[in-house]
Amino acid sequence: MILTVTMNPSVDIMYQLDELVLDDVNRVQTIKKTAGGKGLNVSRVAHQQGEAVTATGLVGGELGEFVKHQLTEQGIQHHFSMINGKTRNCIAIIHEGNQTEILESGPSISEEEVEAFITEFETLLPDSDVVTISGSLPTGVSSAFYTRLIAKATQHHIPVLLDTSGTALAQALSREPKPTMIKPNLSELASLLQTDEQQIADNLAEYLQQPLFKGVDIIVVSLGADGAFVKWHDSFYRVTIPKIDVVSPVGSGDATLAGLAVGLSREEQPEVILKRAMAAGMLNAQQQATGMIEASKMTQMMSEVKVHQ
Numbered sequence: 462m463i464l465t466v467t468m469n470p471s472v473d474i475m476y477q478l479d480e481l482v483l484d485d486v487n488r489v490q491t492i493k494k495t496a497g498g499k500g501l502n503v504s505r506v507a508h509q510q511g512e513a514v515t516a517t518g519l520v521g522g523e524l525g526e527f528v529k530h531q532l533t534e535q536g537i538q539h540h541f542s543m544i545n546g547k548t549r550n551c552i553a554i555i556h557e558g559n560q561t562e563i564l565e566s567g568p569s570i571s572e573e574e575v576e577a578f579i580t581e582f583e584t585l586l587p588d589s590d591v592v593t594i595s596g597s598l599p600t601g602v603s604s605a606f607y608t609r610l611i612a613k614a615t616q617h618h619i620p621v622l623l624d625t626s627g628t629a630l631a632q633a634l635s636r637e638p639k640p641t642m643i644k645p646n647l648s649e650l651a652s653l654l655q656t657d658e659q660q661i662a663d664n665l666a667e668y669l670q671q672p673l674f675k676g677v678d679i680i681v682v683s684l685g686a687d688g689a690f691v692k693w694h695d696s697f698y699r700v701t702i703p704k705i706d707v708v709s710p711v712g713s714g715d716a717t718l719a720g721l722a723v724g725l726s727r728e729e730q731p732e733v734i735l736k737r738a739m740a741a742g743m744l745n746a747q748q749q750a751t752g753m754i755e756a757s758k759m760t761q762m763m764s765e766v767k768v769h770q
């Protein structure tokens with residue numbers, strides 16, 4: 462089973478308008494509400510590949526109930542820890558070829574709620590063979606928190622795939638035990654290493670050998686339409702992908718993480734896992750919906766990905 466962790470989920474609202482008029486009333490007819498948060502995208506895409514998934518994290522209030530209800534409807538198991546605060550809304554307004562977003566920061570979490578979650582997380586580990594951790598940490602949770610989860614999973618010999626950014630990523634890389642795998646994009650690497658993106662892109666192998674990454678077995682640097690550059694233990698891979706018609710790349714990184722988790726859980730060879738990961742990212746980019754793929758196209762898409770050592 463793949464256990465996905467989403468500490469700050471949301472109910473994402475999408476409003477589609479012909480035109481956004483400022484300082485006036487905008488009436489909207491095309492509305493979509495979905496359980497959101499990077500970890501929930503991972504859950505959906507892993508589930509669509511036929512893998513058993515359990516989603517965990519923190520939820521509260523009516524929107525928390527909405528998140529759980531939607532996962533149940535989609536056939537995805539979940540074990541969330543309940544909090545007193547209320548799960549947030551994130552609003553995206555699609556208008557005139559633009560996407561204007563309004564993101565609530567989410568509830569504040571108490572120390573007791575953090576400890577209750579850790580207890581819940583530990584009860585889920587014996588049935589898990591891969592753990593994914595995605596996204597930012599909510600207010601009130603220490604930036605070193607992900608290391609606690611990594612330590613618990615490591616005690617059970619379960620690989621942890623960590624997809625976060627900023628302080629949460631920097632903290633997780635500065636402590637032991639390290640995550641098994643990280644999946645930064647170039648801009649996340651640039652802010653982590655405080656170096657120019659182009660400079661990193663031109664010397665990726667060198668940067669990925671910095672002491673900061675010591676102990677991280679697998680680093681997948683996703684490069685959008687350019688595929689990925691990967692450090693897999695002591696080997697390096699350049700992964701190239703075909704040119705595709707993109708509808709919306711939002712969530713492609715999460716779909717990629719889902720592909721990596723599914724491949725690791727099935728103990729596939731590195732080349733196969735990387736093809737699966739790229740294919741999942743591309744199939745997500747070919748859909749309007751975030752964190753959704755057309756799974757029947759997986760095998761064909763994987764055959765078009767090239768992995769060079």
Ligand code: ADP
Nearest residue numbers: 646683684685686688710713714717739742743
């Ligand atoms: P993130 O969303 O984390 O920034 P990327 O944008 O690198 O991640 O996307 C992850 C993967 O999704 C890519 O490695 C690629 O396989 C696929 N992908 C994303 N954007 C595109 C695109 N424009 N064309 C083709 N594939 C894409």
